[in-house]
Amino acid sequence: MQKALIARGMRDFLPEAMRRRRRVIEILSAVFERFGFEPVETPALERLETLEGKYGEESDRLIYRVLKRGQGGEEGESDLGLRYDLTVPLARLVAMNPDLPLPFRRWQIQPVWRADRPQRGRYREFLQCDVDVVGSSSPVADAECIAVVDAALTALDLGEFEIRVNHRRVLRAMADVTGVGHKETDVLVALDKIERVGREGVDAEWAARGLPPRATARLWALLDLAPAAARPLDALAALEPALSEEGRAAVRDLERILHLVGALGVPEARIRFDPTLARGLDYYTGAVFETVVVAPRIGSLSGGGRYDRLVGTFLGRDIPAVGVSLGLERILAVIEEAGTLGGPTAPARVLVAALDDACLPAALEASARFRAAGQSTWVAPEPLPMKKALRQADRRRIPFAAVVGPDEAAAGTTFLRRMADGAQWVLPAADLLPHLEAGPPTPDATG
RNA sequence: GUGAGUGUAGCUCAGUUGGUUAGAGUGCCAGGUUGUGGCCCUGGAGGUCGUGGGUUCGACUCCCAUCACUCACCCCA
Numbered sequence: 001m002q003k004a005l006i007a008r009g010m011r012d013f014l015p016e017a018m019r020r021r022r023r024v025i026e027i028l029s030a031v032f033e034r035f036g037f038e039p040v041e042t043p044a045l046e047r048l049e050t051l052e053g054k055y056g057e058e059s060d061r062l063i064y065r066v067l068k069r070g071q072g073g074e075e076g077e078s079d080l081g082l083r084y085d086l087t088v089p090l091a092r093l094v095a096m097n098p099d100l101p102l103p104f105r106r107w108q109i110q111p112v113w114r115a116d117r118p119q120r121g122r123y124r125e126f127l128q129c130d131v132d133v134v135g136s137s138s139p140v141a142d143a144e145c146i147a148v149v150d151a152a153l154t155a156l157d158l159g160e161f162e163i164r165v166n167h168r169r170v171l172r173a174m175a176d177v178t179g180v181g182h183k184e185t186d187v188l189v190a191l192d193k194i195e196r197v198g199r200e201g202v203d204a205e206w207a208a209r210g211l212p213p214r215a216t217a218r219l220w221a222l223l224d225l226a227p228a229a230a231r232p233l234d235a236l237a238a239l240e241p242a243l244s245e246e247g248r249a250a251v252r253d254l255e256r257i258l259h260l261v262g263a264l265g266v267p268e269a270r271i272r273f274d275p276t277l278a279r280g281l282d283y284y285t286g287a288v289f290e291t292v293v294v295a296p297r298i299g300s301l302s303g304g305g306r307y308d309r310l311v312g313t314f315l316g317r318d319i320p321a322v323g324v325s326l327g328l329e330r331i332l333a334v335i336e337e338a339g340t341l342g343g344p345t346a347p348a349r350v351l352v353a354a355l356d357d358a359c360l361p362a363a364l365e366a367s368a369r370f371r372a373a374g375q376s377t378w379v380a381p382e383p384l385p386m387k388k389a390l391r392q393a394d395r396r397r398i399p400f401a402a403v404v405g406p407d408e409a410a411a412g413t414t415f416l417r418r419m420a421d422g423a424q425w426v427l428p429a430a431d432l433l434p435h436l437e438a439g440p441p442t443p444d445a446t447g
Numbered sequence: 448g449u450g451a452g453u454g455u456a457g458c459u460c461a462g463u464u465g466g467u468u469a470g471a472g473u474g475c476c477a478g479g480u481u482g483u484g485g486c487c488c489u490g491g492a493g494g495u496c497g498u499g500g501g502u503u504c505g506a507c508u509c510c511c512a513u514c515a516c517u518c519a520c521c522c523c524a
Contacts, residue, residue: 008515056522058521062523114522114523116521116523117448117521118516119517119519121524122524126524127524129524299523299524300523327523327524328524355482385482386482388484389482390484391485394485401484403482407482415483417484419484422484422485
């Protein structure tokens, strides 16, 4: 015999989990549609050259590669890879469909694959839920991306969350004006860890990366102009005069976005300007966002930003774009932690069983009537003694049991028992449905 | 890719300084009379102690390797 094992970082979803996932997906896609985004799907596999070089050197190594068919594969060559995110495939799709009317607003919920080590809330195959606006450089597009995240997380009743925003060019300006523009990456990589390692930790890493103390002192002075507690627009206003012209332009861009976000109805308290927010993906060029919750300490729930150069790598001319990605697995982790899930679920409203073989046809006729009336019906394929029929219904949390025995079959009736309180009836076919419909709602975690 | 920890019944875990037939709870199955679930009582099935070596008279227990999982780092959804 072979031992049954699932591949590392991959998961099966049992019915209980599937019901939760589908419910969240339904809510998200409804919000996306409400914002006027259109659905799209792209293949799991992309040509390797489409994927490579878009995410940064580190991330390229996390792309799953597929061996070539035939001779090349035996020699270890690969030409295809599993998609690493939904943004790069979107850029490819837009470049291949020049007739699409721009701006193109699309939503997409599909799995992506990353070959890193699994951890809490982190898997090798996971579902991303993306919305993007391609073909507009207006800050309205940025603002809508923030607003749709806010609407989605609000619709899911996730509790408290915070959307952090920053701007790639603000970061660059901070490095420039402190004289370490040539070490921008070193500045960012260390700064991004501030929440985990604190100021001292960042200082230590900056020093280790060869930044002169004079520069790091000036960086801190800049960062202190925009304290975390401050209202985002105040923080931006305080920082602006200290930056280069490029940085000031970026600040103004962010200010416009935040004003528009407010106009779209997002409470100001949800937004925080975070000058330490860097984000890893190479393709971002402007505003960047990230959503975090306080509750379980997992990574961000969503991430995104503006990427005005990505489509151009496939097209030869740039098309501006901005988008966000919500992580379904992390959303579910938060929902589960918050316990807003309700109890276990039932596979059906009524269980139908026959006491012996001769009664099966009559039982099936009853099930057909239930189903025709839209009631989900679980049929016991083998005849069951009364005790077992009720036990099955009880353990599956099915609220009603309908049983046909010799007496009922002879009389043309069905025995119906309401499991919650033990009320029971023997009824002709025509009288069954009102009793079913009047009963307690079918237990369902997703309401 | 780096570091640490854990692997005993379907599930959650006990298992004393190495010593006879490896336990509990839960779940599962069957009973507690006639066509009635949950609660209670009784009984039962179920384990190559992750796998492979080694040390020893003797290994679930000690050592090595290997695999799997978990957590942290890196990075991210």
